Amino acid sequence: MxxxxxxxxxxxxxxxxxxxxxxxxxxxxxxxxxxxxxxxxxxxxxxxxxxxxxxxxxxxxxxxxxxxxxxxxxxxxxxxxxxxxxxxxxxxxxxxxxxxxxxxxxxxxxxxxxxxxxxxxxxxxxxxxxxxxxxxxxxxxxxxxxxxxxxxxxxxxxxxxxxxxxxxxxxxxxxxxxxxxxxxxxxxxxxxxxxxxxxxxxxxxxxxxNGPYFDLETIWEEHTYYEFADRSVEHTMSTMVDQPYVNHVPTLTGGIGREPLSNFYRHNFIFNNSDDTDLELISRTLGIDRVVDEFIFKFTHDKELDWLLPGVPPTNKHVEVPFTAVVNIRGDRLYHEHISWDQGSVLRQVGLMPEYLPYPYALPDGSKPAPGKQFEYRVPVAGIESAEKMRDRNSVASNQMFQYRLREVPE
Incomplete structure (x- = not known):
């Protein structure tokens, strides 16, 4: 990328x-x-x-x-x-x-x-x-x-x-x-x-x-290079304005301001990524002051990634997950990033998302499970299929989850 x-x-x-x-x-x-x-x-x-x-x-x-x-x-x-x-x-x-x-x-x-x-x-x-x-x-x-x-x-x-x-x-x-x-x-x-x-x-x-115009793609590529290839906190921060912020939406991680964000990069992000981390760009949209990327984030969960899976010990599973980055660039330096991803897909791929979970409510018609039983719903979350579908729209058939149903099982 x-x-x-x-x-x-x-x-x-x-x-x-x-x-x-x-x-x-x-x-x-x-x-x-x-x-x-x-x-x-x-x-x-x-x-x-x-x-x-x-x-x-x-x-x-x-x-x-x-x-x-x-x-x-x-x-x-x-x-x-x-x-x-x-x-x-x-x-x-x-x-x-x-x-x-x-x-x-x-x-x-x-x-x-x-x-x-x-x-x-x-x-x-x-x-x-x-x-x-x-x-x-x-x-x-x-x-x-x-x-x-x-x-x-x-x-x-x-x-x-x-x-x-x-x-x-x-x-x-x-x-x-x-x-x-x-x-x-x-x-x-x-x-x-x-x-x-x-x-x-x-x-x-x-x-x-007539401007000023800046090469937003090059600025964003420079920033990601220092994050993932060079792994330099100082160089990464040099690509950003004086008071930047990063918001990783699913896990509420990141930082607001130069000192908190530098601390996040140093202790929770740049050096906490797996050595085989790779970004596969799927689409890029350029605006007057921002870049919007869709990409697949690929890694082996061989260390604790506390920005992505906080509190989860390594499972050594290979993961490929769809990400979206909305990156605001002010002039020729980054101002903020909003990064979102399919957290359910991450959990499914590392084996921590069960196929069924309890459904603790009565049905719309008021019926409840029989004595000694409970309802379970099939969790509408895909694993690596999400990344495969993003990469190739024909790789996975659409609408398969429409067939998901509740089931009644012993408590």
Missing amino acids: FNDITKPPLPLPTTQLTELEPGLSIVLPLSRRGHGPGLIILVPDTDQSLAIIDGVPSQMIKWAEEGYTVVEIQRRALITGAREVLTKAIQALESCDKCDPKDKVGLISYDPELWNYVAPTLPSVSTIVAGVVYSHVSDSSSLESAVVPVLRHTAGKKPGTVERQDLVKSFYYPNAKSHHFAGPFQDQFDYWAESVSHTRTLQFLKPIM
């Missing part, structure tokens, strides 16, 4: 922020590439521009990790004069040697009021080529129009009828209470709604701004 990686990993970039004036600051790209196009973000007043709390970064850090040269304009700076402060932001990007290219700048407003300050000035700023605004459905009629393509992230349910507007694309977030769903470090922040909106913003901005 992974290619041979011969070059050592690039060092982790460090945050370099310059305050231009109160409420106006610039941070350099935090991708390993080290340079990227300009992005202006409009945010409420904050003293947490560089914060990362519980693995959640500020907007400024998040976009710098995506490879952008980011200028943050806070409300206190913007209300002194939108045109003047926007001009200063553009000048800061033009004079920054890490901002490349300089002629296509994006604008994101995390507050509809701040958007309305800036939108009327955009005709005079030719380098701003696209805008993104967060708002609530109640703000829709009052949002200022713009002369550039605009993406709207709107909290609330989509109206029954929506007037189509030239240059405007809209997404709705029905469970979000306000535009604050995209602002970290406060009660209304919605991690997953913001994450979806972030991906949509990347999909919107990158074609207009």
Whole structure:
């Protein structure tokens, strides 16, 4: 699944922020590439521009990790004069040697009021080529129009009828209470709604701004190489952003943040895999900021794999099990992995999943087992057949489990 990686990993970039004036600051790209196009973000007043709390970064850090040269304009700076402060932001990007290219700048407003300050000035700023605004459905009629393509992230349910507007694309977030769903470090922040909106913003901005684009396959292959072939915790962590997380869903294992995740890799994962571990790639889907893999994880259970079979001594059984990995990549480094697999198939293949288990309920018609007997159900779990079916759709006949039935046996 992974290619041979011969070059050592690039060092982790460090945050370099310059305050231009109160409420106006610039941070350099935090991708390993080290340079990227300009992005202006409009945010409420904050003293947490560089914060990362519980693995959640500020907007400024998040976009710098995506490879952008980011200028943050806070409300206190913007209300002194939108045109003047926007001009200063553009000048800061033009004079920054890490901002490349300089002629296509994006604008994101995390507050509809701040958007309305800036939108009327955009005709005079030719380098701003696209805008993104967060708002609530109640703000829709009052949002200022713009002369550039605009993406709207709107909290609330989509109206029954929506007037189509030239240059405007809209997404709705029905469970979000306000535009604050995209602002970290406060009660209304919605991690997953913001994450979806972030991906949509990347999909919107990158074609207009011509990037930055990264080779997501190579980044993912590099990471898996260091995990399974090189078995280097340090090199593995160098492929990830400052506050990554890994979630192995079936066993609730992994880590959130650099120190816990490094500890997990060192003591529970990288060195706990069998020597014959192999990954057979079945399918791969590439998105604007993520890779989704289906693969077969193959190993001999000759040691305790506590991330996969915690507390289970070695059975020396060979196992082949379907896995799915959803890997979010921020810029040119991994941010998070959600890994899922068929845990029932693992247990069946190591001989720890019985064919039948007790069914402790009455049947739908109310009938119960006869005295001295009990119902058992045939466990709807396949063994290696799951991997074989993933590998070759014709290897195992479909729908055989439809024939499974309860049985009545002595207690």
